[in-house]
Amino acid sequence: MGLTNTPSDLLPGTLELLILKALARGPLHGYAIVEHLRVTSGDVLRIGESALYPALQRLLLNGWAKAAWGTSENNRRARYYTLTPSGRRQLTAERAEFDRMVHAIHRVLQAT
């Protein structure tokens, strides 16, 4: 299988949260999402396609994102993903939940 792949130790659902966040700025295609996540995470998060595409399909299935064929910056046919209003709500909700979770984990680790 490929070189890098899902940081499998991510908390479940985190990948979807990251994608939602990436899409919050505007429509992106798959490769752009991966690049965005890689760059903004300072090269830490390298998402593989076999994780990315199922995750994207889950967003479609839940109605959080929509997909449409468009043209990429270098004139390639690419599929662009756009956040739907319900996706935006989901982002807010999941973000709060994620914060709560991280906070909780942090507290556990701090405990003596």
Added chain:
Amino acid sequence: MRTLFRRLGYVLRHSRRDADLREEIETHRALRQEALERAGMETQEAVHESRRALGSVTLAVEDVRDVWMLRVIDATWHDVRAAFRGLQKSPAFSFVAIATLALGIGANTGLFSIFNSLMLRPLPVRDPGTLVLLTGGSWTYPIWEEIRRYDAQLFDGAFAWAEERFDLSQGGVSELVDGAYVSGALFDVLGVSGFRGRMLTPEDDADAPDGPVAVISHRFWQKHFGGTDDVLGRQLTLQRVPFTVVGIMPPGFFGPDVGRTADVMIPFAAEPLIRRRESALGERSMWWVEVMVRLQPGQSIEQATAALRGVQPQIRYETLPKWPEEMLARYLDTPFTLVPATTGKSDLRGRFETPLRAMVVAVGLVLLVACANIASLLLARALARRRELSVRLALGASRWRIARLLLAESLMVATAGAALGLLFAKWSSALLVRQLATWRSAVFLDLTFDWRVLGFTALLACASAIIAGVAPVLGVKSIAPNDALKDVGRGIAGDRRFAVRGTLVVAQIAVSLVLLVAAGLFLRTFVSLTRVPLGFVPEDVVVVALNLQPSTVPRQERGVLTERLREAVTAVPGVRSAAVSVMTPVSGSGWNNWVGDSPSPPRDRNQMTWINAITPGWFTTMGIPLLSGRDFEPGDRTGGGAVAIVNETFAARFLLGQPPIGQTVRLGAPGGGTPYVIVGLARDAVYRSPREGMVPTIYLPLAQREQLGATLALTARAVPGQRATVERGVAAALTRVDPAIAFTFRTFDQLVDATVTQERLVALLSTFFGGLALLLAGIGLYGVVARAVEARRTEIGIRVALGAAPAGIVRLVLRRIGLLIAAGFTIGIGLGLWAAAAVQTMLFQLDARDPTTFAIAAIVLVSVGMVAAWVPARRAARLDPATVLREG
């Protein structure tokens, strides 16, 4: 929910989705490649690198599919495809299995759709759940008029109707159509609005200013008027009276009677136009009207009954018939009772409920036999696939997965069987309903498949799939993964799998035997009913049902008219003799009274006698011999002494063995009995139906009746073989005497047939079911023996090689089968004896445990079983040992 729709959308277009995804991933890869090249990598290297990073595209596609399709759905889809391929590979098996099930499910569905439309389906009207029927027989029109005064106060509307057959012809031979007199409120209360034109309204209950009006059914419009548009305003002759068609009822609505269609409905107000001075509207002892009411919102049936009973004294007092005191007391006290009428009213229900239930049980048993067969076939297939299945097990398939694969197969068979079964049901149920029709009533049932029928079929299909699928699943439980490594080609006699199929065969034989016994009992009942001596000679007798109502001859002179008609018919060439009677034997209707001087009817039914009024020559025409005394003579008429002729049973019951001639008997009358002097003794003859046998009958001279009703029977004995000519001559002669009268020709065959409709139907069905079960059991048995022989090929080959005689081999194979047959046989006999009591009431002069019937059924079953087993056994005996041993 929305998610579910999106999933569905995906499943439907999944190949396009897959293509999209592949393209998308390829774009992804290309973009990565470009990025790598920009970073300074060689093109070739970049292509490799980007591919490597991508991983397996197929895997990604599969993963994505998992997101959309629940794994179970995907796997099931796979099972279905595998099962389909499996069935395709063995067409003979598939054909037998599907055809068997189609017959089984079809017969069940057909019968159920009749049951459904007769018993279960609500009337096609607004809110049928709040309709209730005034039960306890029919009512007089005055009673209805009283009830109607309270309908708005006590209920949410009420209406009445009375079945009637109308004659459409202008004269001569009648052309009858089923119809009804109705009260105008019927359509409004039922919430039925016209398809064309208007329906009847309460205004139609008063005298019609524009002449009499009628509404017709959609079906009648199509059939009689050819569906033309200008039917409204056209004339329709009913009983010689012209009516104007003002509306067409919606398709599917045939009135509140189920099993009978009212093709023409006219207001009660038109009844006096038809029956003229014999109108029953004012009659207080003519019971011919049905009453239905609609409950008020929130009103329970008990409340409604209580409300009606509250006004019962007023209603009863206002409508007192002219009866003796004792009977009036009963009239006043009998409480009104309302019953739910969601499914309408039906006379058929009472008549056919018991046989229908019995047949539903029978047909259910047939389906079980069919399922056993399929189970057996599937099991054989599963065992034949043992090697494949154990390989699957060895490769890690779960047992549940294997079981599902087998269940999918039985489910496929069941689904295909159910689909074909629906077609068979459509055809067979229509055929059965046609069998119900007699000269008295055309039976009409709406047999459209509604959700109940389709649901029932689906349920049957699932049940059969499970019943048929369980055996093979149990069978493969014994398969071990390492079976594949062993040689399973060599069969051993003590094969445990054989036992499962053996059990199935035993069950099949037992159930088939029960069905065969039932078929035998019902067939013999039917045959003995048709062979009951009638006491008269029905051949070559032309029965003419006369209706004198349309004639202009006044009621008092009907006697004279009748005599003229009789003379005219006697003069027709080919007629040997002719006579008139009030009643026609075996026509189903009767006239009775009590014997003795009691002023009111005695409780003891044995004090009752049947009555007929006849003209001289009736006994000769009917072929009933007079044993002593004389026939009526022209001199026996009003004014002379009242005379009577009695039959043997009458004499035996009421005259206590004394010579009847010259004795006086009294027939019940409120005043204390009318005396009649007996002048003759006639041989017994059937009065109402062969099933009732010989009953006491007294014959009175027609000429001594003060009043004659409008319907009479004219019987003519024709020269053998000239019925058709005679009928034409009789029709011409009757029309010459009085062109207005209506008449219909009948034969005694028709009349007798109508008395045994139920028995004929049951005999027909049970014979079909019995035959089907027998066939299925035969196939099952054949399959088991063939399989057993197949499994023991090597052993048999060795035996033959060692010098066993062919007969010995046959015996070897049959010994085992004989045991199975014997076991099934014993259980079947036991079951039959146990279930016998349930059908006793449907039998005639036959004990439900009749040994002859059991013996015949057993012989038939055993012979079929032996033939089914002998064919493969014989083949085994002819095995060429050399071939078999080389195979091994």
